Amino acid sequence: MGLDPQDRLPAAGQDGRGGRSPLTPARYTFATLVDPHEELPPSEISSLRYWAKIAEKMGVEIEPITRKDLAKLANYDALFIRETTSISNHTYRFARRAQQEGMPVIDDPLSMIRCTNKVYLNELMAYNKVPVPxxxxxxxxxxxxxxxxxxxxxxxxxxxxxxxxxxxxxxxxxxxxxxxxxxxxxxxxxxxxxxFIPTEYDWRVGVLGGQPLFAVHYLMAKKHWQIVNHKASGKPDQGGIKTFTLKETPPHVVDTAVKAARCIGDGLYGVDLKETKDGVFVIEVNDNPNLDHGWEDSGEKDEVWVRLTQWFLERLDRPGR
Ligand SMILES: Nc1ncnc2c1ncn2[C@@H]1O[C@H](COP(=O)(O)OP(=O)(O)O)[C@@H](O)[C@H]1O
Ligand SMILES: [Mg+2]
Structure with a gap:
């Protein structure tokens, strides 16, 4: 999708030049790090636009930046990384720089390191008595x-x-x-x-700041045992999604996910769990979880985006900052 990184993400009905009503001046500007050419980004640009509309009402302007913009990162108040993260590319450098600048950042560098290695994750979960296969x-x-x-x-x-x-x-x-x-x-x-723990779906529970944010089922790809099926050629097959509110989600699933995420940090995580008759098992904790409008927010609706904005605001407004 075409995105001019210099563009703000104005709310619908605005002049498209980032103009705001003078009655509600933005208190803060948050950067979202995006790669407009990424095939499977953690958030589509359209979802970030949706977030921008909600954030605007809360006094926050959302502006996309790309990997070329490291030098101007300090001009922003906070950073939300919405490219697939890796500790061996620029996404890690952005996270580090944001932290050095004292900006609230998702994903923070330590979460990126902790989530990237399944051996470490498995041992961390076992040590903290979080059930794993x-x-x-x-x-x-x-x-x-x-x-x-x-x-x-x-x-x-x-x-x-x-x-x-x-x-x-x-x-x-x-x-x-x-x-x-x-x-x-x-x-x-x-x-x-x-x-091997076969199930018809993976629970994906989003956790933000140590609190549950959303819950969905990621359904298995057609005739496959995983939610993504990488075939020899062509685009990967992906399974669908089933919506739940947090209230509808079994409490032991939510509680286990929260416990797993808290072992990593207080940012945004996507916890994958298998629910079986022998209990729930955490498969992994992802930093950089998918968050798209009409998908992960379909249960909790705008509350997801409001809380995301609040997560940053709470950190920016902390006394003594
Ligand atoms: N022990 C297991 N039993 C059954 N399915 C599994 C198991 N571990 C992982 N999977 C499935 O494989 C897929 C990818 O596994 P995961 O460990 O999350 O790796 P990735 O980081 O590649 O997503 C998911 O769909 C998950 O449900
Ligand atoms: Mg996974």
């Missing part, structure tokens, strides 16, 4: 026997820093496990083997 760390092919005995087949094998389901595969028997593990161990010193 039975897991065996694989440091070499000699660990495979233990994984097979402990977890049975099929099991799920993961590369620690994968995302979008790319480094998460199912192994049906020992031969498959050995072949895949041998291949992946060439690039990664550690792998994760996990008991």
């Amino acid at each position: 039975p897991t065996v760390m694989i440091a070499g092919t000699s660990d495979l026997e233990l994984a097979a005995q402990t977890l049975g087949f099929p099991l799920v094998l993961k590369i620690p820093d994968s995302s979008f389901s790319r480094g998460v595969k199912k192994c049906g028997n020992f031969e498959e496990l050995k072949t895949l593990a041998t291949e992946w161990l060439e690039d990664s010193d550690l792998l994760i083997a996990q008991k």
Whole structure:
């Protein structure tokens, strides 16, 4: 979608030049870091425009910036990173710079580091008694026997820093496990083997500032066991979404998600959980969760965007800041 990064994101009915009614001057301007060409961004530009309309009523102007704008980051009051984050690209540098400038920032650098590694996440969850699927760390092919005995087949094998389901595969028997593990161990010193827990959906609970923000089901892609199906060619298949209000969401799902997110920090997280008759299991905590208008906000509606704005405002208005 065409986006001129110099453009403000004016609310509908405005003059399109960022003009505001003089009666409600913006107290703050927040930057959203976006890549207009990203195929699967965490928020579409249209969703950020929607947020801008709501934020404007709260005295906040939202302005998109891109990776070229690091030098002018300090001109803004806060930063919301809405590109897919990585600790090895500019998104991490933006997060660091914002923090150094004392700006409230989502995602903050520490959350990015903590969420990026599934080995660390798994151990952090286990240490804090957050339920996770039975897991065996694989440091070499000699660990495979233990994984097979402990977890049975099929099991799920993961590369620690994968995302979008790319480094998460199912192994049906020992031969498959050995072949895949041998291949992946060439690039990664550690792998994760996990008991396969099939469900028809993943719970995705958004948590902001240690409080639940939204809950949805991400449904599995057609005839697949994951919510994204990367095929040999063409666009990946994605499953749909089912809407819930937080009130309708089982309390133990919400509570487990909140507990998991609080282990990471007080920013914005998307917690993935599997609900089974044996209880709920946290699959992962994502920094940089998807947040789109008409999707993740379909249960809690505008409250999602209002609270997002408030999260930043509370930090900006803190006494002694
Ligand atoms: N132990 C498991 N059992 C069944 N499905 C799993 C398991 N672990 C992950 N998955 C599924 O695989 C997909 C990706 O897994 P995840 O660990 O979240 O990695 P990614 O970071 O790539 O999203 C999700 O759809 C998730 O439900
Ligand atoms: Mg995931």
